[in-house]
Amino acid sequence: MMRYAAARLAAAYPPVAVGAMGDREQRRKTGGGRQRDGLGEDGAEAAFDLWLQRNLHQLYDNVAQEPLPPELLRLIEEDRKNRNKSS
Amino acid sequence: MHGTMGMERQRDEARRAQQDFHDLLVALLPKLRVQALALTRNRAAAEDLVQDAVANALAAQDSFTPGTNFAAWMHRILRNRFISTLRKQRETTDIEDLPTSAFAVGAAHEDRMVLKELSRALGRLPADQREALFMVVLQGLSYEEVASATGCAVGTAKSRVFRARRQLQAWLLGEERPAAPAARSAHPAMRAMLGEAHGGV
Numbered sequence: 001m002m003r004y005a006a007a008r009l010a011a012a013y014p015p016v017a018v019g020a021m022g023d024r025e026q027r028r029k030t031g032g033g034r035q036r037d038g039l040g041e042d043g044a045e046a047a048f049d050l051w052l053q054r055n056l057h058q059l060y061d062n063v064a065q066e067p068l069p070p071e072l073l074r075l076i077e078e079d080r081k082n083r084n085k086s087s
Numbered sequence: 088m089h090g091t092m093g094m095e096r097q098r099d100e101a102r103r104a105q106q107d108f109h110d111l112l113v114a115l116l117p118k119l120r121v122q123a124l125a126l127t128r129n130r131a132a133a134e135d136l137v138q139d140a141v142a143n144a145l146a147a148q149d150s151f152t153p154g155t156n157f158a159a160w161m162h163r164i165l166r167n168r169f170i171s172t173l174r175k176q177r178e179t180t181d182i183e184d185l186p187t188s189a190f191a192v193g194a195a196h197e198d199r200m201v202l203k204e205l206s207r208a209l210g211r212l213p214a215d216q217r218e219a220l221f222m223v224v225l226q227g228l229s230y231e232e233v234a235s236a237t238g239c240a241v242g243t244a245k246s247r248v249f250r251a252r253r254q255l256q257a258w259l260l261g262e263e264r265p266a267a268p269a270a271r272s273a274h275p276a277m278r279a280m281l282g283e284a285h286g287g288v
Contacts, residue, residue: 048256053224055205060225063124064117072116072138079145080109 108148111157112141118158118226119165125221126169128210139172140165158228162236166218208258216251223248 119140123133144151144164151160209217218237222228228236233244253265 045253045256049252052205052252052255055202056221056224059202059206060121060124060221064121066117066120068113068116069134069138072141073113075138075141076109076112076145083109 107153108151108157112144112161115158115161116141119161121225122162122165122218122221123169125209125217125225126166126214136165136169136172140168143168156232156235158226159232159235162222162226162228162232163238166237204259205255208255211258212251212254216247216254219244219247220251 116137119137120133123136124130127133127136144161147164151157215237219233222233222236223230230241230244234241237244257263257265
């Protein structure tokens with residue numbers, strides 16, 4: 001299943017996946033850290049971090065945009081009123 | 088006369104601070120809900136957690152110092168509440184409990200599959216790493232604020248976010264573990280030398 005994500009990562013962010021997977025592949029073959037495409041491992045990590053940020057937002061921004069539960073807002077507003085009364 | 092005016096001013100300031108407190112709390116709610124989901128991985132439990140944390144915050148609002156970092160203060164309450172009530176429960180990582188709206192519409196089938204895999208991988212992360220990652224990436228908190236909210240050193244906060252990112256990268260590339268730190272951080276010349284040494288074997 002995770003291979004599916006790897007393939008999609010390659011499609012979505014060619015430098016990420018090619019860099020990261022190519023790097024790993026090459027290290028396995030040669031035991032070395034030379035980059036096949038000139039993208040350093042740090043670059044691959046930075047690109048993945050960008051990819052991750054974008055997809056985390058895609059996953060969770062909807063939650064942040066959902067209407068707030070009325071009972072939660074009521075709880076806060078009641079406290080606000082009570083505090084205003086007592087002060 | 089001065090005494091009466093002084094008292095009135097103090098009352099006004101207190102009233103303004105309370106007003107600000109409630110406004111700050113309402114404004115932070117969307118982010119708190121996301122953070123609660125990061126901690127619980129369960130929609131119903133996340134809603135309960137936010138409700139409990141808000142109740143705790145309202146009860147403890149006099150201990151908040153106006154002008155200090157409200158987000159860090161509130162995240163600390165959310166976290167403490169989570170630890171005291173939910174950590175003992177069995178963790179729920181059912182994909183159905185995650186934001187289905189992200190999977191349902193607006194994304195191509197393949198993108199939805201990737202999001203599901205990412206979501207599943209997030210569920211495999213240790214809770215402290217997932218929490219720190221969400222705070223930095225989704226809430227926009229600094230490492231200092233994460234450290235303050237979670238009661239750890241700034242270096243620990245950085246390390247948690249770093250390890251979360253590298254572990255997710257490894258899993259999503261079909262690997263069990265991230266590349267060894269030494270190999271990752273070594274100078275290119277050192278990596279090349281290591282490569283030649285290994286390649287020659």
